[in-house]
Amino acid sequence: MTLFRSALVATCLTVAAMGAHADLLDDIMKSKKIRISTDFAIPPAGMMDANMQPSGSDVETAKLLAKDWGLEIVWVPTTGATRIPNVNTGKADIIISTLSVTPERAKVIDFSKPYAVLQSVVGAPKATAIKDWADLKGKSVTVTRGTTQDTELSAMANDKGFKVVRYDDDATMVTAGATGQAEAVATSVALVNAISSKSPNKPWEPKFVIRNFDLAIGTKQGEPRLQAKLNEWVTANLKNGKLSDIYKKYYGVALPASMTN
Structure with missing residues (x-):
């Protein structure tokens, strides 16, 4: 009985801990803000315009996402080396910053479906x-x-x-x-x-x-609802051509047909 009670207590504590785990998507939607890690020194993906405002293909992609989700963007300026630490330490919610999909990175973060190349x-x-x-x-x-x-x-x-x-x-x-x-x-x-x-x-x-x-949106591991919502958004905006329009505006060519189809 003692062992049984101990096991029952341990199970209850585990369930309670799981219930207490904050869901990042819920946190984002409740705050009505999304913290996006973006490098503003890699034109044409990220840069500052003549008025010192963020510009570029990744910036427009981030703005489109925030608009579709009804959120305000909180920019988290980054470099190539700090993009992943930003989400893993909770400084940023997602990465939209020419983040290419690699097996090494997939060990430490999750990726959305590719939105560009x-x-x-x-x-x-x-x-x-x-x-x-x-x-x-x-x-x-x-x-x-x-x-x-x-x-x-x-x-x-x-x-x-x-x-x-x-x-x-x-x-x-x-x-x-x-x-x-x-x-x-x-x-x-x-x-x-x-x-x-x-x-x-x-x-x-x-x-x-x-x-x-392939370039994708990066997220901290263990946030399946956020990843699923990002995948849904990428799919919809590849289909309607908005992501390809952004890419063509800054790179001069449309996204590959294999992506948009």
Whole structure:
């Protein structure tokens, strides 16, 4: 009987604890606010406009989500390295910040269905003869710390014979490229173009594609209702074309038909 009572008490405590667990979706809807982690230094996904207001494809995606859900946005400015810690420590509710889906990240956060894509490339000055990985031997490749490019290139640097140089944010990486501090970069096509625009006398270009990544909304693990609502929202706005319109506005092309269909 003593063992039975102990087990019963333990069960009751467990149930009580589960009942006391705050549901993040309920918290968001009750507060009528959603805290969104976004990087404002990675044009055209996130940037500040002439009036110092957030702009870009991820910003418009976040605004569309907040409008559809009837919520006010509380921006949580971030860098590539702090996006995931922001949601896991409760500083932000979700991440909308060029967050590509990878198996490593899926171990620590949950993802919505993809809402956009990111082409990851190696970029360098046009005059530099780089066509594939072999041409990077003996060179330094600059990445933004905590990005998928950082993870991928760090794993292959020794075998391919190049060095990885890390900066803490995309803006600093772009400056490094534009001022000649970087020989080559591994990043998105948009950021290679940003380097080129800042260095008109020494234009840059994408040299070869590393891979294409799905971009998704990130959430803390263990919030199935929030994830389900995000998936429903992504599906609806891919179908009605609004997410593709946002993407085309900033990248010049529509989302792949495989996503919108």
